[in-house]
Amino acid sequence: MYVYLLLAISLSMLTTAAVLFFLMKKKIAFYTRLEKSFDIIVEGLSKLDPEAPEEEFFQNILDIAMKVVPEANKGSVSRITEEGDWIFVASKGHTVDLFGRKFPARYLFRAGKEPVEVNFLEYDNGFLPDEMWDFFKKTLRGTRMSLVVGLFAGDEFLGNIALDSPREHFSDLSKKVLKSLGNLASTYLLLKNTLKREQYLQRVLKTIFTLLLLFRKQISIEDFLNEALQKILESTHYFVGGAVFRENEVISSVALEEIPQMILKSKEGTGKIETIEEGGKYYVIVHLEVEELPSYSIIFTSKTSVEPSFLGVLNTFAEITTIYIKEHQLHQKYREIALRDTLTGAYTRHYFNEWIYSHMAWLRRNQKTSVLVIFDLDGLKMINDTYGHLMGDKTLKEFVRILKETVRESDPIFRYGGDEFLLVLVDSKKENTPFTINRLRKNLRKINLPFEVDFSVGYEEIDGFIPIEKALARADDLLYRDKFRKRGENK
Structure with a gap:
């Protein structure tokens, strides 16, 4: 009876963990795409010339918008002129060139600072004069939905960025990105309007x-x-x-x-x-x-x-x-989550492969040495078979917790495999490592578990010049010697 209960609890926890992992993976993917879009926006805006004609500015803004909103296959920028007309100042992807076309401002759709989806074929029908309606029917051919955001100088409405798509809806990511682009473009226009007489x-x-x-x-x-x-x-x-x-x-x-x-x-x-x-x-x-x-x-x-x-x-x-x-904080938060092992809180093997090469470069520049230590928990399979996988998971978590308390905060810990962990003692010497290992063994005896937690270990000094693959192989070889030595002693 208890076995079935434990099995049901384990399956429930595994299902919950899988759902959480899927949701976290989805969030990380969202913010990764968001970060790439912001990179495109910031890089594009940084290249703008404040003294360039407005038409060039608006065309560049439209080009950026088309890059960061993948649903769009055509788009335009329109604005209000000083004479009160509505004029297209940028156009891309339309069969009819919209650039320079003027219309009475009373017919202009005025979007706000939040992007809004509009089906112009429904919105404009019956609202525009027949000649204008025939013209816009041609330009909107193949369009099922448009995403529009307003351009402002402070609170003054200047015009719209309108992106057209053959799809029925735009994603939340596209709306968020277009909102940011609209805000930054509006900021640029405000700066230009308020400071255009200043030499700096x-x-x-x-x-x-x-x-x-x-x-x-x-x-x-x-x-x-x-x-x-x-x-x-x-x-x-x-x-x-x-x-x-x-x-x-x-x-x-x-x-x-x-x-x-x-x-x-x-x-x-x-x-x-x-x-x-x-x-x-x-x-x-x-x-x-x-x-x-x-x-x-x-x-x-x-x-x-x-x-x-x-x-x-x-x-x-x-x-x-x-x-x-x-x-920036969101990026750091989700990057940290992506680089951490969800069970133990140690860094992942993937992050080790990324981090170690920058650390090796640091060692070379500063003529320093660090020590690479590999741990393998002894008897984890027996713990899982005897006490269950939940106890095995607890053992792994407790080992990492005690290891963190034993070493310095600057010494990173990585989960390298199922029961294998890597520790890098930064700016340290090989001869100091036995003291750390002995201190770890002493601290592990304080864990409140129904069995003793021990490990096999191997370590090698790295200086940034010896290939990391050789150092890992050497430490791994020493670890297995330690493991076989223990098996011989236990016979």
Whole structure:
């Protein structure tokens, strides 16, 4: 009876684990595609020339949109002219060239900042004059659904990006990506409209988009904000110094020896941008608030008051940076999940194959050595046969937990096989390894299990020059010698 009950529980747990694994795999795939789409968007925007004609800008935006929304086979960008007309400023994939076509603005569909699906063949029918309707029927031939997002300069509606598809619906991923592209394009237009008379427009725009490209390198948030401080100080004549804060801690500062106490207290405000005058100096505080993360802020100091138009630029910078911090954190979170063994929490063998070569390069550059240690748990099959697989799983988890407590946080642990684990003692010598092994055995005796947990082990020193395959083979050979020695002693 108990055997059947345990079997039913085990099958239930396996089913749950399989479902969770499938859902996690699906989420990781979603965010991987999302990251690639953002890479395309940021790379495309960073190459834009602020002084180029608007037609070139809109065509580039449409090209980017077509790349990141796979359902679309044609698209267009339309905008409102100063005379009040509706004009197509970019077109791609249509049998009829839409570029330069003008129509009365009252017939323009005005999308918002959230992408919306529209069946224009139904929407426009009976709404447009006959001649316009005949024209759009030709351009929409083969289209079953369009995805439209508005372009804005602040709150001012400028036009639409419209993507047409032969499919009935667009995916949630495509909607999310087009929304981000619409927001960034709107930001670009706002910057251009508010700063078009400023001589340093190009430097400011290039600086912001260059900073966004840093996220593709997966640098830390602190490193990104330090770079942001430097670049913005270089690109504008307003500011003479600044500092980056995490909570109340200064991460870095440039030409800023002392910050008044009232400025530090004001960092707790809720607005993205704050301006404060104190002691003849002007301070601008850029707040970067993201849930589940420490609050960050950048404080700039100026000898003169800052024009509202430039505060708008900083507000845009804060919004964009906050978006990318969120995406960066999501990427790190799901990357960490993908690189961890779900049972033990150790890193996966796949990650070892990726990590070890960068570590070998680090050893060569710094003329250091590390020690590669291979563990094989003794008698795991007997534990599974005697006590069941749940107890076997618990043994593996307990072994990794004790191993983590025994070594330094900087020494990574990898699950290399079913009951095999790899440990890399970073910046260590071979002669120090027996002390670590003995300490591990002593700590394992503290585990509250109905049997003793022991292991066979082999290790080899690596210096970055000897191929890792040779070091692994040597450590593996020593492990099996240790295993056979134990079998001989137990006979």
